[in-house]
Amino acid sequence: MRNSNGSGQPNEQREGPVTLRHKAIRHTTADQRLLDSRLRADWKTKDAWRALRILSEFVEGFDTMADLPPAVSVFGSARSKPGSPECVMAEELGAALARSGYAVITGGGPGVMEAANKGASEAGGLSIGLGIELPFEQGLNEFIDIGIDFRYFFARKTMFVKYAQAFAVLPGGFGTMDELFEALTLVQTRKVTRFPVVLMGRDYWRGLLDWMEKTMAGGGKISPLDLDLICLTDDVSEAVRHIIEADAAIVAEQEAAERAAAERLAKDAGTGD
Numbered sequence: 612m613r614n615s616n617g618s619g620q621p622n623e624q625r626e627g628p629v630t631l632r633h634k635a636i637r638h639t640t641a642d643q644r645l646l647d648s649r650l651r652a653d654w655k656t657k658d659a660w661r662a663l664r665i666l667s668e669f670v671e672g673f674d675t676m677a678d679l680p681p682a683v684s685v686f687g688s689a690r691s692k693p694g695s696p697e698c699v700m701a702e703e704l705g706a707a708l709a710r711s712g713y714a715v716i717t718g719g720g721p722g723v724m725e726a727a728n729k730g731a732s733e734a735g736g737l738s739i740g741l742g743i744e745l746p747f748e749q750g751l752n753e754f755i756d757i758g759i760d761f762r763y764f765f766a767r768k769t770m771f772v773k774y775a776q777a778f779a780v781l782p783g784g785f786g787t788m789d790e791l792f793e794a795l796t797l798v799q800t801r802k803v804t805r806f807p808v809v810l811m812g813r814d815y816w817r818g819l820l821d822w823m824e825k826t827m828a829g830g831g832k833i834s835p836l837d838l839d840l841i842c843l844t845d846d847v848s849e850a851v852r853h854i855i856e857a858d859a860a861i862v863a864e865q866e867a868a869e870r871a872a873a874e875r876l877a878k879d880a881g882t883g884d
């Protein structure tokens with residue numbers, strides 16, 4: 612939604628390709644209507660139709676994102692003010708990633724997201740925003756070259772992982788935690804392999820990391836090795852170096868696996884197996 616008209620009500624609302632204005636504005640989002648179980652009678656009629664809409668979000672996302680260069684998804688608070696330490700860090704990170712040849716993907720909103728998009732865009736990199744329909748959404752920030760608006764959080768989250776080589780997570784709230792823990796769970800359960808996760812802002816993350824170490828790992832809820840998945844730093848160059856090195860290691864691993872498979876094939880052909 613954009614532009615409040617003074618009464619606190621937005622003037623415009625986007626639902627996928629549809630723009631709603633004035634009295635056509637709805638006061639719930641597609642995610643709410645899908646997940647809200649009070650309207651059970653709707654399930655049989657409306658959910659089947661919704662499945663097609665959900666599918667169309669995946670098609671649109673895959674189609675638009677498939678041609679991207681290597682990319683890094685950057686997460687962080689929608690509420691941080693321009694000039695705040697995390698926004699300054701995000702802008703520097705966006706620029707450094709762009710200079711290293713990475714596109715920068717964010718949630719397309721304000722705060723840390725906007726700062727990362729700004730850094731990338733001004734450094735000449737490709738800046739991508741994956742927006743989400745929210746009751747209080749403000750539209751995609753102005754530093755985005757490619758923007759996609761999603762109705763469903765889960766379709767959008769697939770794009771953050773599928774088209775990025777790494778995650779960089781700056782200080783943020785629930786949304787940022789959700790994105791961080793999703794990435795860690797995917798790596799821990801090997802749904803994605805060796806995906807670097809960089810946490811930026813030592814002071815902000817220290818308490819959570821201490822708790823994860825003492826309480827989570829100490830209580831046997833995760834393996835202490837799981838914490839090795841995280842690189843914690845305040846230093847933009849170190850963050851980018853970590854991503855580049857992890858990326859190179861993954862490529863080397865994949866090439867070695869492909870070579871081994873080719874050698875096995877050649878050997879089998881040679882022995883007539």
Ligand SMILES: CC(C)=CCNc1ncnc2c1ncn2[C@@H]1O[C@H](COP(=O)(O)O)[C@@H](O)[C@H]1O
Nearest residue numbers: 686687688689690718719720783784785786787
């Ligand atoms: C001012 C305000 C709250 C605007 C909300 N506008 C938003 N636009 C786009 N993505 C968002 C928004 N709010 C949360 N997110 C998602 O959740 C994360 C930030 O949530 P949080 O502020 O840490 O919890 C972002 O990385 C983003 O993917």
